[in-house]
Amino acid sequence: MAExxxxxxxxxxxxxxxxxxxxxxxxxxxxxxxxxxxxxxxxRRAGLPIAYSAGFTPHPKISYAGGxxxxxxxxxxxxxxxxxxxxxxxxxxxxxxxALPDGIDVIDVIDGGPAGGVGPLEASRWQVVLxxxxxxxxxxxxxxxxxxxxxxxxxxxxKGVRTLDARAAVVGLDVLxxxxxxxxxxxxxxxxxxxxxxxxxxxxDVLTALRQRYGLxxxxxxxxxxxxxxxxxxxxxxxxx
Amino acid sequence: MPVESVYPALEPLLPxxxxxxxxxxxxxxxxxxxxxxxxxxxxxxxxxxxxxxAANQGVQILYEVLNERPGVLAERTYTVWPDLEALMREHHVxxxxxxxxxxxxxxxxxxxxxxxxxxxxxxxxxxxxxxxPLFSAERALAHPLVIAGGHAAFNPEPVxxxxxxxxxxxxxxxxxxxxxxxxxxxxAGRPGGRDGLLDKLATVxxxxxxxxxxxxxxxxxxxxxxxxxxxxxxxxxxxVMDLDAWPYPRAPIVPIHETVHERYxxxxxxGCTRGCRFCQAGMITRPVRERSITTIGSMVAGGLxxxxxxxxxxxxxxxxxxxxINEIAVDLADCYEGTNVGLSLPSTRVxxxxxxxxxxxxxxxxxxxxxxxxxxxxxxxxxxxNKMVTEEDxxxxxxxxxASGWRQIKLYFMCGLPTETDxxxxxxxxxxxxxxxAGREASGRRDIRCTVSIGAFVPKPxxxxxxxxxxxPEVVDARLRALGGALRADRAYGKAIGYRYHDGQPGxxxxxxxxxxxxxxxxxxxxxxxxxxxxxxxxxxxxGQWLRSAASALASEPVNVEWYTTRERDYGEVLPWxxxxxxxxxxWLWQDWQDSIAPGGAAEVEDCRWTPCYECGVxxxxxxxxxxxxxxxxxxxxxxxxxxxxx
Numbered sequence: 001m002a003e004x005x006x007x008x009x010x011x012x013x014x015x016x017x018x019x020x021x022x023x024x025x026x027x028x029x030x031x032x033x034x035x036x037x038x039x040x041x042x043x044r045r046a047g048l049p050i051a052y053s054a055g056f057t058p059h060p061k062i063s064y065a066g067g068x069x070x071x072x073x074x075x076x077x078x079x080x081x082x083x084x085x086x087x088x089x090x091x092x093x094x095x096x097x098x099a100l101p102d103g104i105d106v107i108d109v110i111d112g113g114p115a116g117g118v119g120p121l122e123a124s125r126w127q128v129v130l131x132x133x134x135x136x137x138x139x140x141x142x143x144x145x146x147x148x149x150x151x152x153x154x155x156x157x158x159k160g161v162r163t164l165d166a167r168a169a170v171v172g173l174d175v176l177x178x179x180x181x182x183x184x185x186x187x188x189x190x191x192x193x194x195x196x197x198x199x200x201x202x203x204x205d206v207l208t209a210l211r212q213r214y215g216l217x218x219x220x221x222x223x224x225x226x227x228x229x230x231x232x233x234x235x236x237x238x239x240x241x
Numbered sequence: 242m243p244v245e246s247v248y249p250a251l252e253p254l255l256p257x258x259x260x261x262x263x264x265x266x267x268x269x270x271x272x273x274x275x276x277x278x279x280x281x282x283x284x285x286x287x288x289x290x291x292x293x294x295a296a297n298q299g300v301q302i303l304y305e306v307l308n309e310r311p312g313v314l315a316e317r318t319y320t321v322w323p324d325l326e327a328l329m330r331e332h333h334v335x336x337x338x339x340x341x342x343x344x345x346x347x348x349x350x351x352x353x354x355x356x357x358x359x360x361x362x363x364x365x366x367x368x369x370x371x372x373x374p375l376f377s378a379e380r381a382l383a384h385p386l387v388i389a390g391g392h393a394a395f396n397p398e399p400v401x402x403x404x405x406x407x408x409x410x411x412x413x414x415x416x417x418x419x420x421x422x423x424x425x426x427x428x429a430g431r432p433g434g435r436d437g438l439l440d441k442l443a444t445v446x447x448x449x450x451x452x453x454x455x456x457x458x459x460x461x462x463x464x465x466x467x468x469x470x471x472x473x474x475x476x477x478x479x480x481v482m483d484l485d486a487w488p489y490p491r492a493p494i495v496p497i498h499e500t501v502h503e504r505y506x507x508x509x510x511x512g513c514t515r516g517c518r519f520c521q522a523g524m525i526t527r528p529v530r531e532r533s534i535t536t537i538g539s540m541v542a543g544g545l546x547x548x549x550x551x552x553x554x555x556x557x558x559x560x561x562x563x564x565x566i567n568e569i570a571v572d573l574a575d576c577y578e579g580t581n582v583g584l585s586l587p588s589t590r591v592x593x594x595x596x597x598x599x600x601x602x603x604x605x606x607x608x609x610x611x612x613x614x615x616x617x618x619x620x621x622x623x624x625x626x627n628k629m630v631t632e633e634d635x636x637x638x639x640x641x642x643x644a645s646g647w648r649q650i651k652l653y654f655m656c657g658l659p660t661e662t663d664x665x666x667x668x669x670x671x672x673x674x675x676x677x678x679a680g681r682e683a684s685g686r687r688d689i690r691c692t693v694s695i696g697a698f699v700p701k702p703x704x705x706x707x708x709x710x711x712x713x714p715e716v717v718d719a720r721l722r723a724l725g726g727a728l729r730a731d732r733a734y735g736k737a738i739g740y741r742y743h744d745g746q747p748g749x750x751x752x753x754x755x756x757x758x759x760x761x762x763x764x765x766x767x768x769x770x771x772x773x774x775x776x777x778x779x780x781x782x783x784x785g786q787w788l789r790s791a792a793s794a795l796a797s798e799p800v801n802v803e804w805y806t807t808r809e810r811d812y813g814e815v816l817p818w819x820x821x822x823x824x825x826x827x828x829w830l831w832q833d834w835q836d837s838i839a840p841g842g843a844a845e846v847e848d849c850r851w852t853p854c855y856e857c858g859v860x861x862x863x864x865x866x867x868x869x870x871x872x873x874x875x876x877x878x879x880x881x882x883x884x885x886x887x888x
Binding site: 026220 | 550
């Protein structure tokens with residue numbers, strides 16, 4: 001007997017949109033998989049003509065650039081949507097925003113292929129708030145770290161303990177000068193530009209090195225935010241020029 | 242007075258726990274209402290982890306019903322995992338709601354839904370973290386009222402001391418009646434204090450502390466009597482008679498964290514009269530009340546649009562029994578063709594028609610597995626439990642399924658049923674082999690798989706088996722081992738057969754909690770104090786801990802775990818739940834129990850939807866009646882159902 005073919009015929013994608021979105025507030029605790037679930041439902045709620053993969057279990061065609069880790073906020077996450085009919089990018093942004101939970105917020109939608117639009121995402125600029133850490137202590141630790149040739153740290157991953165060189169991936173690191181008008185009492189703010197390496201070095205790995213080598217110990221969990229993603233040239237013009 | 246959010250205190254703990262997203266709320270379709278403009282405030286609790294609780298249909302329904310009312314506010318709370326529990330204790334963060342992170346202790350009511358008895362220790366964690374005294378008798382005016390509902394609440398006696406009131410049956414109208422009583426009481430200046438409110442609630446709910454339980458010297462109950470005027474001797478369940486008037490959930494909360502059911506579920510009817518003797522749900526939810534095809538159609542359209550889910554589950558205790566299931570399946574499949582919406586029917590009834598339905602619902606999708614629940618391995622066993630499925634039925638069903646492209650057949654069974662012998666369980670192995678042979682023949686393929694899934698039977702209150710002796714865990718485990726050996730014995734089928742089983746030990750504790758009386762509360766408290774949490778999760782459950790707790794807590798009583806579980810009861814014994822009325826005539830239940838174990842073979846009870854009433858007692862006692870179609874209506878896809886993403 002002939003086997004019935006149960007694969008679904010799907011409409012082809014005619015447009016790729018790049019979405020820059022933020023992960024803010026409570027939503028910083030969403031994992032990569034949580035964020036994917038949110039967008040899969042969001043595009044359906046928004047009624048967007050999302051394309052689906054072929055095969056027995058079709059999935060909406062959404063591809064994610066490496067997301068910020070669970071617990072880390074971001075102002076610069078990227079994904080691309082494949083649509084089966086052309087839609088104005090700005091409208092897609094509005095409709096999607098209305099369909100997403102507060103804290104997963106669309107910042108910008110750019111028309112363009114998965115490769116075009118935003119350029120290469122080679123590195124990220126991060127901000128790390130360290131509660132209970134003094135300005136001078138932070139500055140000393142940062143100076144020491146930058147002078148190192150390498151800074152091996154261990155991190156527990158799903159596959160066991162891995163050793164990474166936290167120093168090699170850092171192309172920029174400084175302590176933000178406190179603004180007397182807005183500065184929070186007793187916390188230091190770091191800014192760092194970290195290359196997207198494999199395996200990935202995260203801001204937490206840099207903090208591990210700062211803690212282990214210079215005793216930089218926050219009194220409460222640090223709050224980390226990705227501010228920007230892009231090319232090294234874009235994020236560290238001072239190094240390039 | 243405004244109530245402050247505990248989130249600032251909780252937030253620094255979240256980076257230190259697993260899957261913190263489950264504690265932050267903020268999901269699409271969740272609701273946060275103004276505290277001060279609400280007169281009656283409910284914290285709705287499903288006492289298990291978020292990933293289980295957020296998928297619970299009952300809590301979702303009540304959340305919407307309450308929040309739709311002006312002046313009423315409802316938020317959700319779940320049991321936190323032990324990692325967060327420890328941090329909350331260390332940092333003095335109280336039990337909170339997800340919606341606005343308000344402390345549970347600030348609410349008027351803590352409503353707890355018990356789908357299973359294995360969540361009882363989780364109730365104690367919630368109460369304790371909330372700062373609410375564990376015992377009802379120790380609570381003051383300022384503490385929330387602790388009200389339980391759900392199927393397990395049909396025998397709440399093992400947790401009666403921890404509860405202020407218990408609602409039996411359907412919650413939609415009951416929660417509004419309770420809300421009205423609380424509002425009136427608050428407006429009147431809380432006359433009579435906490436007791437004054439409970440006195441009023443005793444008209445719509447069971448208030449355990451208004452009943453005294455007396456015992457014989459041998460440990461049996463001698464009587465259960467109201468201890469104050471105006472309290473009914475027996476408390477009746479609530480029954481919602483028009484499901485079309487209660488089309489909930491309309492806009493289900495869309496979890497960010499992964500949950501056990503990632504779909505929009507519609508209850509297509511409530512109740513079941515198939516009469517399976519082991520099935521508590523089928524007994525306590527009578528009569529059958531169908532939701533109409535048109536309401537189902539509009540709920541599906543609205544629910545998908547509001548949530549963005551891509552799967553619809555058509556729920557009920559036996560979904561293929563809806564009088565218009567054929568039309569529902571065909572019309573929904575038509576409406577959602579080409580939209581990548583999946584439709585599913587939890588298929589448990591063994592017949593070829595069920596396969597036709599499954600084919601229709603999976604018209605353009607993947608045909609992976611079909612599930613059937615013969616429950617008993619031998620035909621004799623299935624007669625005892627009144628699940629009248631012949632082997633011929635099953636093989637014909639499998640043949641139809643395999644011929645239409647289904648490759649995996651999952652079969653559910655129970656072990657330890659009344660009168661069961663080793664042979665009844667071993668018969669499952671022969672059945673599984675015949676299923677594979679039939680599937681291979683019908684499909685002409687070798688990749689047919691059959692998974693046998695089996696767990697220990699636990700006798701439940703308000704069923705004909707409420708008097709039965711539960712099978713000892715050693716016997717259950719020996720039979721499960723023997724079945725495993727028999728399933729692996731024949732190499733021609735070995736790899737085609739999968740085997741999953743749950744051993745007998747958790748079933749004994751479930752049995753203790755299911756048929757226990759008020760003395761069992763001491764066991765629960767002792768186990769919880771010893772660290773028992775999440776007992777429904779095998780990685781957290783400790784049989785030894787429960788047995789130790791029972792031995793110490795019941796040391797001064799003439800009863801023990803065996804007395805509650807493996808002991809058969811006789812007709813005259815007062816059962817702990819006899820004063821709680823599910824509508825079922827006790828004599829009818831007893832006769833059905835006797836019929837099931839008749840030496841000459843069990844007598845069959847047919848379904849009263851298609852045969853004359855056999856007077857189980859529910860309709861006459863509760864003033865209800867069976868409500869089934871057909872309505873003759875159809876869903877016109879383009880007109881009735883605005884399809885979600887077919888632009």
